[in-house]
């Protein structure tokens with residue numbers, strides 16, 4: 001075989017193939033945990049803690065069984081706090097029970113509660129999210145996929161992963177929060193709704209949050225319904241999806257949600273949070289706090305002393321539009337602590353109820369597996385994904 005210019009590439013391909021075979025098991029997949037208030041974390045599905053073996057407790061409510069893993073167990077911290085741990089877990093179970101009642105579906109979900117934080121030096125009170133495949137297109141998150149299909153999409157990963165920062169003062173009772181106290185039930189319902197898939201992957205430049213670290217135009221079932229209200233244009237379209245308007249649209253305060261049920265429930269297309277400057281983690285993933293009417297859960301912030309525990313019709317409409325078609329609040333009580341009641345106002349360890357921020361605004365790209373030493377492997381993985389992407393099932397774009 002005569003030498004030609006393709007030889008070096010062919011040799012690289014051969015070496016790459018051998019190395020990939022050594023590095024990645026055949027069914028390995030890179031998935032991403034997307035938490036609006038924490039950022040993106042990539043995982044190799046073959047390198048995850050085994051959820052079933054770690055499950056700390058199980059809760060069955062309104063047709064859904066939640067297998068809950070508490071990383072705090074045995075530490076006397078956070079959800080294992082000797083005086084408040086029971087009430088904190090009861091609040092989480094109360095929030096999950098409420099959500100199960102609203103979405104009115106059957107199935108099983110694995111919920112991972114990561115090691116708690118205790119840091120009032122950061123604005124994030126809590127974060128939660130679900131997992132997404134890393135391919136080009138619009139995708140549902142793992143929570144919806146498992147509820148909808150009955151099949152766990154990413155074996156080895158939970159469907160919802162969450163974390164609470166106890167560095168602030170939280171109300172852990174069924175009573176309303178006092179002045180300067182954040183309401184835990186309100187916070188948890190908000191965060192877990194991100195865990196249902198109420199989240200955007202649109203970055204400030206209009207590309208996907210996955211674009212730089214993973215090279216894919218991956219977007220969500222919320223993103224597909226976002227549009228510019230003036231001269232109506234969907235923000236994203238095409239295959240792979242790309243920004244259809246201008247980057248200025250993302251900070252123009254003129255974005256709305258095109259879901260038919262949310263629009264019907266609200267009376268018009270509900271406004272999406274799109275401030276200037278772009279607020280990573282808050283922009284696109286919430287209702288427009290300043291203009292949305294009513295008191296929906298999915299505003300981007302909540303002040304201390306305020307209780308916001310129950311979905312507004314616009315919240316439920318959005319869940320229906322994103323695929324939870326049985327969702328309804330008819331006959332559904334507000335969330336309460338499930339195991340105890342009337343304990344009075346709980347106290348966090350912090351004394352600093354700072355900004356009226358529900359769950360923080362930081363959004364940084366985080367990569368637990370892709371450190372500098374993994375750069376070469378990263379290139380190999382990218383090659384694999386490029387070859388795979390035509391075979392990946394995708395939702396049709398708008």
Ligand SMILES: [Zn+2]
Nearest residue numbers: 036190300359
């Ligand atoms: Zn949020």
